[in-house]
Amino acid sequence: xxxxxxxxxxxxxxxxxxxxxxxxxxxxxxxxxxxxxxxxxxxxxxxxxxxxxxxxxxxxxxxxxxxxxxxxxxxxxxxxxxxxxxxxxxxxxxxxxxxxxxxxxxxxxxxxxxxxxxxxxxxxxxxxxxxxxxxxxxxxxxxxxxxxxxxxxxxxxxxxxxxxxxxxxxxxxxxxxxxxxxxxxxxxxxxxxxxxxxxxxxxxxxxxxxxxxxxxxxxxxxxxxxxxxxxxxxxxxxxxxxxxxxxxxxxxxxxxxxxxxxxxxxxxxxxxxxxxxxxxxxxxxxxxxxxxxxxxxxxxxxxxxxxxxxxxxxxxxxxxxxxxxxxxxxxxxxxxxx
Amino acid sequence: xxxxxxxxxxxxxxxxxxxxxxxxxxxxxxxxxxxxxxxxxxxxxxxxxxxxxxxxxxxxxxxxxxxxxxxxxxxxxxxxxxxxxxxxxxxxxxxxxxxxxxxxxxxxxxxxxxxxxxxxxxxxxxxxxxxxxxxxxxxxxxxxxxxxxxxxxxxxxxxxxxxxxxxxxxxxxxxxxxxxxxxxxxxxxxxxxxxxxxxxxxxxxxxxxxxxxxxxxxxxxxxxxxxxxxxxxxxxxxxxxxxxxxxxxxxxxxxxxxxxxxxxxxxxxxxxxxxxxxxxxxxxxxxxxxxxxxxxxxxxxxxxx
Numbered sequence: 001x002x003x004x005x006x007x008x009x010x011x012x013x014x015x016x017x018x019x020x021x022x023x024x025x026x027x028x029x030x031x032x033x034x035x036x037x038x039x040x041x042x043x044x045x046x047x048x049x050x051x052x053x054x055x056x057x058x059x060x061x062x063x064x065x066x067x068x069x070x071x072x073x074x075x076x077x078x079x080x081x082x083x084x085x086x087x088x089x090x091x092x093x094x095x096x097x098x099x100x101x102x103x104x105x106x107x108x109x110x111x112x113x114x115x116x117x118x119x120x121x122x123x124x125x126x127x128x129x130x131x132x133x134x135x136x137x138x139x140x141x142x143x144x145x146x147x148x149x150x151x152x153x154x155x156x157x158x159x160x161x162x163x164x165x166x167x168x169x170x171x172x173x174x175x176x177x178x179x180x181x182x183x184x185x186x187x188x189x190x191x192x193x194x195x196x197x198x199x200x201x202x203x204x205x206x207x208x209x210x211x212x213x214x215x216x217x218x219x220x221x222x223x224x225x226x227x228x229x230x231x232x233x234x235x236x237x238x239x240x241x242x243x244x245x246x247x248x249x250x251x252x253x254x255x256x257x258x259x260x261x262x263x264x265x266x267x268x269x270x271x272x273x274x275x276x277x278x279x280x281x282x283x284x285x286x287x288x289x290x291x292x293x294x295x296x297x298x299x300x301x302x303x304x305x306x307x308x309x310x311x312x313x314x315x316x317x318x319x320x321x322x323x324x325x326x327x328x329x330x331x332x333x334x335x336x337x338x
Numbered sequence: 339x340x341x342x343x344x345x346x347x348x349x350x351x352x353x354x355x356x357x358x359x360x361x362x363x364x365x366x367x368x369x370x371x372x373x374x375x376x377x378x379x380x381x382x383x384x385x386x387x388x389x390x391x392x393x394x395x396x397x398x399x400x401x402x403x404x405x406x407x408x409x410x411x412x413x414x415x416x417x418x419x420x421x422x423x424x425x426x427x428x429x430x431x432x433x434x435x436x437x438x439x440x441x442x443x444x445x446x447x448x449x450x451x452x453x454x455x456x457x458x459x460x461x462x463x464x465x466x467x468x469x470x471x472x473x474x475x476x477x478x479x480x481x482x483x484x485x486x487x488x489x490x491x492x493x494x495x496x497x498x499x500x501x502x503x504x505x506x507x508x509x510x511x512x513x514x515x516x517x518x519x520x521x522x523x524x525x526x527x528x529x530x531x532x533x534x535x536x537x538x539x540x541x542x543x544x545x546x547x548x549x550x551x552x553x554x555x556x557x558x559x560x561x562x563x564x565x566x567x568x569x570x571x572x573x574x575x576x577x578x579x580x581x582x583x584x585x586x587x588x589x590x591x592x593x594x595x596x597x598x599x600x601x602x603x604x605x606x607x608x609x610x611x612x613x614x615x616x617x618x619x620x621x622x623x624x625x626x627x628x629x630x631x632x633x634x635x636x637x638x639x640x641x642x643x
Binding site for chain 1: 532533555557558566567568569570571572574575577599600601604605
């Protein structure tokens with residue numbers, strides 16, 4: 001049963017990534033792109049007929065951008081699924097929990113204080129901020145409602161997010177020199193993606209992916225209940241903390257390069273659960289693949305809809321995700337009342 | 339706990355109302371009889387100003403430059419944080435982006451000049467009887483000249499303003515004439531390193547238009563107004579002959595940094611010296627230094643043609 005959905009998800013993702021390479025603001029000849037891509041395969045020698053500029057568009061702009069969109073989407077969706085497992089809450093999401101805005105504050109701090117360009121500082125500060133944001137939201141939710149329901153945690157997350165946004169605005173006022181860069185970053189997007197950026201966040205993404213996927217089975221045990229987990233010799237707290245850290249690292253690796261892109265972390269895991277059931281052993285990898293495909297498509301829209309202008313990616317995801325989120329909210333309400 | 343908090347809020351509120359009631363109480367409209375007045379038509383209507391105002395506050399870098407260029411510099415008591423030119427202008431922490439009425443009134447100005455009405459600042463100043471001249475960003479060359487004329491009239495320097503406009507016109511015309519038409523040359527004007535740019539319809543776009551340069555961002559006009567964010571793919575595909583960087587100060591861009599951007603190394607402008615480093619300020623203001631921008635563009639056109 002399990003290999004089927006995984007294989008089809010991989011196929012969908014591959015198709016989306018390929019489509020992303022053929023479509024863009026620049027009109028590249030279909031055959032030329034095909035030949036240029038095939039030419040990169042070992043033992044294949046093809047003359048694509050593309051000019052130097054066209055080759056650059058394909059390999060220096062489009063390919064890294066498509067891959068970055070997939071990486072960011074995969075990280076956000078997988079992190080969302082991880083948070084949902086830890087908090088046993090279908091509404092937990094990097095964006096709603098304060099992880100994303102915490103990462104934002106961390107990154108802004110580095111940009112403003114250190115005038116740092118996108119070096120190691122930004123992802124690391126984003127990671128610390130993300131972790132801080134989640135822990136803040138979680139402890140606030142705990143104190144607000146005894147092991148609060150789904151809504152309490154979300155409310156706490158929203159409160160934390162709003163507070164952190166205020167901090168962010170304050171920092172921006174201090175760093176008017178860097179305002180342009182911070183704003184561009186907040187709007188969210190992968191337009192600036194290149195190979196160097198991919199190399200910078202790739203390792204973080206890989207580490208968090210390995211940790212999260214390894215914890216799928218443990219999250220399944222946790223979802224049954226802490227006593228059962230303890231009976232199996234499992235430390236519930238340790239599993240939670242590990243997943244929390246890994247999901248925050250995934251969030252940070254996405255947010256550090258792409259700014260704030262909402263809704264991916266809640267929409268994708270939800271669809272996955274509907275299609276393939278609620279076992280985290282399958283939800284986590286499918287969310288990774290589905291999120292990657294979803295954001296690659298969203299970015300395709302962002303870079304072509306008003307070409308040669310660009311649309312911020314966060315706008316596209318919010319457009320799809322906003323209404324969807326409301327639907328999820330209503331469905332989960334019904335489940336609680338039933 | 340709760341009543342105490344409410345009481346605290348009430349006290350704070352009371353103090354604030356009191357403070358605001360006392361503030362701006364300099365309302366003795368002692369318009370000295372006989373002292374002349376001039377009326378200037380600005381974006382906020384007809385504004386009456388005492389003749390030869392002696393305490394001008396400027397919240398617009400462009401207008402600061404103009405005031406000093408027409409000989410009204412000695413009448414200026416404070417300018418905003420971004421009024422970097424001329425050096426002798428009395429720069430303060432005042433902001434044109436988030437203007438604070440009380441901070442402005444603290445200078446007891448008899449004229450405030452600004453280019454943006456942010457946070458309802460114009461209304462606030464009018465309420466306390468301070469003459470405000472709102473002269474917004476020019477959308478074409480004639481508007482820029484008109485604003486200089488307005489400032490001349492408002493400050494008692496009509497003749498100098500007229501002379502400044504005359505020399506600016508002459509300088510610009512001479513540059514355009516000696517340069518000649520740009521032929522089929524295309525250009526891209528960069529506002530920041532996120533590829534925000536201008537189309538031909540904007541003020542700066544019209545300046546480039548004087549030379550007949552073709553703007554590669556014009557196709558994005560309908561979708562995103564005069565200041566689109568240009569797709570990187572589109573820029574490479576268009577391969578403009580000239581790249582003008584108006585983000586050398588804000589974002590530290592120069593010919594070397596753009597050459598290192600993905601795919602830019604093979605652009606004609608990068609290979610053949612068509613990347614022009616502008617001064618951000620000169621390229622974003624519509625004041626007396628406009629002829630310098632025109633000259634820079636003219637030189638670039640001659641160089642790559």
